[in-house]
Amino acid sequence: xxxxxxxxxxxxxxxxxxxxxxxxxxxxxxxxxxxxxxxxxxxxxxxxxxxxxxxxxxxxxxxxxxxxxxxxxxxxxxxxxxxxxxxxxxxxxxxxxxxxxxxxxxxxxxxxxxxxxxxxxxxxxxxxxxxxxxxxxxxxxxxxxxxxxxxxxxxxxxxxxxxxxxxxxxxxxxxxxxxxxxxxxxxxxxxxxxxxxxxxxxxxxxxxxxxxxxxxxxxxxxxxxxxxxxxxxxxxxxxxxxxxxxxxxxxxxxxxxxxxxxxxxxxxxxxxxxxxxxxxxxxxxxxxxxxxxxxxxxxxxxxxxxxxxxxxxxxxxxxxxxxxxxxxxxxxxxxxxxxxxxxxxxxxxxxxxxxxxxxxxxxxxxxxxxxxxxxxxxxxxxxxxxxxxxxxxxxxxxxxxxxxxxxxxxxxxxxxxxxxxxxxxxxxxxxxxxxxxxxxxxxxxxxxxxxxxxxxxxxxxxxxxxxxxxxxxxxxxxxxxxxxxxxxxxxxxxxxxxxxxxxxxxxxxxxxxxxxxxxxxxxxxxxxxxxxxxxxxxxxxxxxx
Numbered sequence: 291x292x293x294x295x296x297x298x299x300x301x302x303x304x305x306x307x308x309x310x311x312x313x314x315x316x317x318x319x320x321x322x323x324x325x326x327x328x329x330x331x332x333x334x335x336x337x338x339x340x341x342x343x344x345x346x347x348x349x350x351x352x353x354x355x356x357x358x359x360x361x362x363x364x365x366x367x368x369x370x371x372x373x374x375x376x377x378x379x380x381x382x383x384x385x386x387x388x389x390x391x392x393x394x395x396x397x398x399x400x401x402x403x404x405x406x407x408x409x410x411x412x413x414x415x416x417x418x419x420x421x422x423x424x425x426x427x428x429x430x431x432x433x434x435x436x437x438x439x440x441x442x443x444x445x446x447x448x449x450x451x452x453x454x455x456x457x458x459x460x461x462x463x464x465x466x467x468x469x470x471x472x473x474x475x476x477x478x479x480x481x482x483x484x485x486x487x488x489x490x491x492x493x494x495x496x497x498x499x500x501x502x503x504x505x506x507x508x509x510x511x512x513x514x515x516x517x518x519x520x521x522x523x524x525x526x527x528x529x530x531x532x533x534x535x536x537x538x539x540x541x542x543x544x545x546x547x548x549x550x551x552x553x554x555x556x557x558x559x560x561x562x563x564x565x566x567x568x569x570x571x572x573x574x575x576x577x578x579x580x581x582x583x584x585x586x587x588x589x590x591x592x593x594x595x596x597x598x599x600x601x602x603x604x605x606x607x608x609x610x611x612x613x614x615x616x617x618x619x620x621x622x623x624x625x626x627x628x629x630x631x632x633x634x635x636x637x638x639x640x641x642x643x644x645x646x647x648x649x650x651x652x653x654x655x656x657x658x659x660x661x662x663x664x665x666x667x668x669x670x671x672x673x674x675x676x677x678x679x680x681x682x683x684x685x686x687x688x689x690x691x692x693x694x695x696x697x698x699x700x701x702x703x704x705x706x707x708x709x710x711x712x713x714x715x716x717x718x719x720x721x722x723x724x725x726x727x728x729x730x731x732x733x734x735x736x737x738x739x740x741x742x743x744x745x746x747x748x749x750x751x752x753x754x755x756x757x758x759x760x761x762x763x764x765x766x767x768x769x770x771x772x773x774x775x776x777x778x779x780x781x782x783x784x785x786x787x788x789x790x791x792x793x794x795x796x797x798x799x800x801x802x803x804x805x806x807x808x809x810x811x812x813x814x815x816x817x818x819x820x821x822x823x824x825x826x827x828x829x830x831x832x833x834x835x
Contacts, residue, residue, distance in 0.1 A: 294319030294327035299507030302336035330505035337474035381418035400424030400435035423457040477515035494525035508571030558729035568814040580686040587621030670706025695720040700803030716813030
């Protein structure tokens with residue numbers, strides 16, 4: 291069977307835009323001779339709609355847009371994700387559904403059975419679960435329809451069994467000729483390998499080809515990588531679509547196909563492409579064309595600027611150096627060299643006068659007290675004040691440049707370096723920031739070598755180094771991965787060989803700084819557990835692990 295895979299980039303709530311995307315993809319694939327077209331999960335309304343689903347008009351508009359698309363269909367079926375109202379009077383108000391459309395009408399409806407409530411997902415808040423998956427017949431072919439989580443039931447994809455039973459139990463006992471899965475599966479590092487094994491295992495279990503069509507694009511902090519794929523009935527992957535790009539592809543399940551050259555990538559290339567896509571879509575879908583970045587001469591702002599240049603184009607990125615009297619000469623020159631390498635607009639705005647005015651204004655209250663972290667933070671907040679003013683004046687999205695390591699332990703200043711509309715690398719540990727910088731220099735120096743080689747420093751006091759306050763980043767990142775992402779206790783981490791005092795100090799800092807993270811700009815999710823909607827730790831709590 292010739293299947294049209296429509297890996298498209300939709301925007302939550304953009305019904306005219308999404309409907310146009312779906313119609314155009316359908317018409318193009320049909321013109322190329324497909325027998326069926328498959329779209330991602332909730333393609334009509336975009337994923338994830340979250341509490342927009344509590345607006346009755348949102349669901350009505352979804353159904354209306356589906357009707358507009360269905361009216362455009364010919365004899366070739368299209369399977370497309372949408373929100374169906376639950377009119378039974380029982381359970382949640384809506385279903386996460388897939389409509390089978392052809393001959394100008396919605397002919398069949400399949401509903402999602404398994405509703406994830408872990409990490410970034412909270413679907414049980416919005417949807418009613420179906421009792422079983424749709425199987426419909428077309429041209430004497432029995433086609434099973436599943437939606438995303440419905441196939442995430444293998445032992446390899448779950449540390450523990452989340453569901454007592456699932457649709458694959460039903461489908462594997464039914465005679466089917468094809469299984470399709472409409473997905474909106476967010477990307478994180480190392481997830482693609484898991485998905486490949488999953489698709490292969492489910493195809494073998496059902497003894498039928500499996501067509502997996504995933505969304506692509508950025509919506510809020512989530513990045514969808516596409517990488518739609520097809521496995522034959524023996525579980526062999528016969529096709530894979532592009533990563534982090536829209537693509538329409540025809541795959542004949544009776545013939546071998548070849549993987550897209552970009553289907554599999556190195557880890558650093560994945561991260562670079564994911565961040566670029568996430569930033570581009572966050573900016574453009576929010577109405578921004580330009581980005582603004584404070585360039586300190588350090589590695590974090592350099593990597594953020596390089597990502598912005600790739601995502602938005604050099605003509606749409608402005609770098610601002612905001613030196614104080616204690617800023618090192620190499621930091622100023624590194625910032626300037628970076629801007630020249632990237633070809634972005636660059637300005638220097640000294641903050642000495644702002645600092646002097648702030649200290650003078652506060653002198654009657656602070657007189658007689660020693661200078662401490664308060665004055666250091668005034669520097670960071672002066673920079674935040676000026677950068678936000680420029681963002682307002684020029685209509686540019688201010689990008690914060692903090693990494694996951696710093697955000698975890700609170701090594702950042704509220705209303706200072708945390709100011710901005712998007713935290714691009716906030717889920718990237720510091721050690722990986724250095725790896726990414728080296729990777730981005732593979733075809734020539736974008737990030738100055740001196741920026742990569744010099745010891746990290748916030749430069750808020752003379753001769754300051756990050757290691758004055760923190761352990762070396764390889765140690766810090768190891769502890770943070772254990773505590774934040776793996777949920778290990780202090781004792782379990784110590785048993786891995788880490789210094790007990792260091793472990794307890796880092797855990798204390800992570801817990802104490804939850805209030806900062808609640809006020810941080812949204813960040814792009816890169817790891818299995820980011821500081822975002824998937825991690826819901828109370829600010830006020832006294833649990834010591």
